[in-house]
Amino acid sequence: MSATTVTAALRRSQLYRRHIDLGGHFEQVAESTLVSHYRSIEEERAQVKTLALVDLSALPRIGFKGLGAPDWAAAQGMTLPAQPNRATLQDDGTLIARLSQTELLIASNLSGASTHSAVAVSAVADTTLAERVYSLPRADSHSWLVLCGDLAAETLAKVCGVDLRPHKFANGEVAQTSIAKINGVLIRNDYGDTLAYSIFSDSSSVEFLWDSLLDAMAEFNGAPVGVQALRDC
Amino acid sequence: MKLLTCPLNGPRNISEFTYGGEYHPTPDHQLVTPREWAEHVFFHDNAAGVVIEWWCHTASSYWFLAERNTISDQVIRTFPADEIFNQRVEFNQPASSGESN
Structure with a gap:
């Protein structure tokens, strides 16, 4: 090898x-x-x-901010912490932190094959985000x-x-x-x-x-x- | 070190914060004269006593308001900006206006 x-x-x-x-x-x-x-x-x-x-x-990671961000993320199947300054581990190992009531940070699992972060990254690249949802490209x-x-x-x-x-x-x-x-x-x-x-x-x-x-x-x-x-x- | 309580992050060292100037209620931009608007934007009262100020928790870029006594430097309370800014302000041109001052 x-x-x-x-x-x-x-x-x-x-x-x-x-x-x-x-x-x-x-x-x-x-x-x-x-x-x-x-x-x-x-x-x-x-x-x-x-x-x-x-x-x-x-490894991949991305953020979202805006009044519509929590509802949008929940609609993508993400489980969000109820209050700010808490993080929740998703079933595939993705880490989702709520930095304020309306700001999220999504970090991949260790294999880099995190469904949630892939969905989030492609949502920014491929489609128009929902109203009042703004992406924060955290990877760079x-x-x-x-x-x-x-x-x-x-x-x-x-x-x-x-x-x-x-x-x-x-x-x-x-x-x-x-x-x-x-x-x-x-x-x-x-x-x-x-x-x-x-x-x-x-x-x-x-x-x-x-x-x-x-x-x-x-x-x-x-x-x-x-x-x-x-x-x- | 002095501590300041951020409404989002809790008590933190003062070195994590940035002062953002006095808070003044925003006048109605449709009714106000240019002079009054300029005073709102650029002038400060610099009052001795209890004032409301903007502060930013730099580590989270979180802006909030603090009620502080400028004589004793005692912070009475800190609170989220949405206690005051709870509806969207539109800066549209009034229908009748067209002239510049």
């Missing part, structure tokens, strides 16, 4: 230079390349349990990092003012806040029984955020891992 290069597909992460420097092995998912793993899968599976950082920026504007493992909350406490400890910040809660001085949307979305926080932030400053998080993780022996270890959770 020949190795997939980072340029094998149309889309790659904004962090691809970091991944190459770290010796990442890439895989192709739909139109994107993302890091499958850096080290052996066994090592990375163990790493995910303690403290790991994963870059999912190459926002990066997507996942900080996971038992020590993730301790790490975030160093860079974020919101109390994100698991007993205070439940699975599915959303905090729109400053993380290492970078504004972002932080969603607690555990993978299996592994504590995990998805961070969506401005893609133009994601190299700074990536470096800052790795720096904060260093004292806990945290390390970056590929998407495969997260899928195995």
Whole structure:
């Protein structure tokens, strides 16, 4: 099997230079390349349990805003959280966060084959959206990092003012806040029984955020891992 | 650090917020004189006492209103803008108007 290069597909992460420097092995998912793993899968599976950082920026995601957005999304078969700053996992693993009463963020599952995000993305491309529904193309504007493992909350406490400890910040809660001085949307979305926080932030400053998080993780022996270890959770 | 309570996101460090100026009720643009409109857009009262101000929670780009005492810097309450802005305002030309001032 020949190795997939980072340029094998149309889309790659904004962090691809970091991944190459770290010796990442890439895989192709739909139109994107993302890091499958850096080290052996066994090592990375163990790493995910303690403290790991994963870059999912190459996976699909999109947002919608407007008074008509919640009804439109419900009509597409999406299950929405009842109140703002909550996220709901759909049956196919798609993550849907309600950022305000009338704003949604839809992020793909780890296989990149999320029905809900595909429906949402194609709705923008192919048809006229319903009245009072406006699309927010998040895939280019926002990066997507996942900080996971038992020590993730301790790490975030160093860079974020919101109390994100698991007993205070439940699975599915959303905090729109400053993380290492970078504004972002932080969603607690555990993978299996592994504590995990998805961070969506401005893609133009994601190299700074990536470096800052790795720096904060260093004292806990945290390390970056590929998407495969997260899928195995 | 000072805390401010965002109506959407709850209490947050003041560094997450941006000040957006005084709130003034918007006059009816069909009836108002250009002078009064200019004063509404550009002038500020800079009052000492309890005022209503625009604030933005930068991390979520959420604009809201805050009642604040400018003498003591005490924030009395914060509330969503739709408490005041609860219907759509159309800026159509009045049927009779055509001249410019």
